[in-house]
Amino acid sequence: MAILKLARMGHPVLAQRAAEVKDPLDPEIQRLINDMIDTLSDSGGVGLAAPQVHQSLRIILFSVPAGRGGDETPEIPVTALINPVIEILDDDKQTAMEACLSLPDMAGKVARAQRIRYHALGADGTPIDAQAEGFHARVLQHEIDHLDGILYPMRMADLGTFGYVDELKKR
Numbered sequence: 001m002a003i004l005k006l007a008r009m010g011h012p013v014l015a016q017r018a019a020e021v022k023d024p025l026d027p028e029i030q031r032l033i034n035d036m037i038d039t040l041s042d043s044g045g046v047g048l049a050a051p052q053v054h055q056s057l058r059i060i061l062f063s064v065p066a067g068r069g070g071d072e073t074p075e076i077p078v079t080a081l082i083n084p085v086i087e088i089l090d091d092d093k094q095t096a097m098e099a100c101l102s103l104p105d106m107a108g109k110v111a112r113a114q115r116i117r118y119h120a121l122g123a124d125g126t127p128i129d130a131q132a133e134g135f136h137a138r139v140l141q142h143e144i145d146h147l148d149g150i151l152y153p154m155r156m157a158d159l160g161t162f163g164y165v166d167e168l169k170k171r
């Protein structure tokens with residue numbers, strides 16, 4: 001078990017396009033995924049991308065905690081996706097607050113597509129082809145953005161909604 005150091009906004013690893021994973025079953029990749037799971041669990045977040053632990057590789061973790069996704073989205077335990085690709089299924093967007101382990105203590109409103117389809121390899125190398133809606137779709141879009149050097153403030157339409165979580169909560 002290892003808890004990895006988190007990269008914060010401003011570190012160049014968060015601003016570049018991450019590389020495809022060639023062999024998901026490579027022991028180093030498997031160890032990275034396990035360490036990312038430990039790191040996410042320690043942080044209390046819902047998702048983590050490999051660049052956030054200073055590894056410029058196309059690997060993400062996501063989860064949908066009970067109650068977070070609304071009635072239509074069941075709880076999903078922490079799941080790893082390797083080389084994920086998303087396809088927007090409709091242009092319907094919903095705006096909600098987002099936060100990120102790379103911008104500690106901050107949050108802001110981001111519009112995201114409500115329905116997506118995604119393709120990836122699982123941690124065991126098996127292909128995944130699935131759809132996601134609502135919070136599940138939002139988490140995936142946020143994490144996959146990390147693989148392309150995009151942080152959520154770069155997606156914000158109104159920077160006036162960006163701020164420190166403890167200040168935003170007072171309002």
Ligand code: NI
Nearest residue numbers: 099100101102
């Ligand atoms: Ni993030």
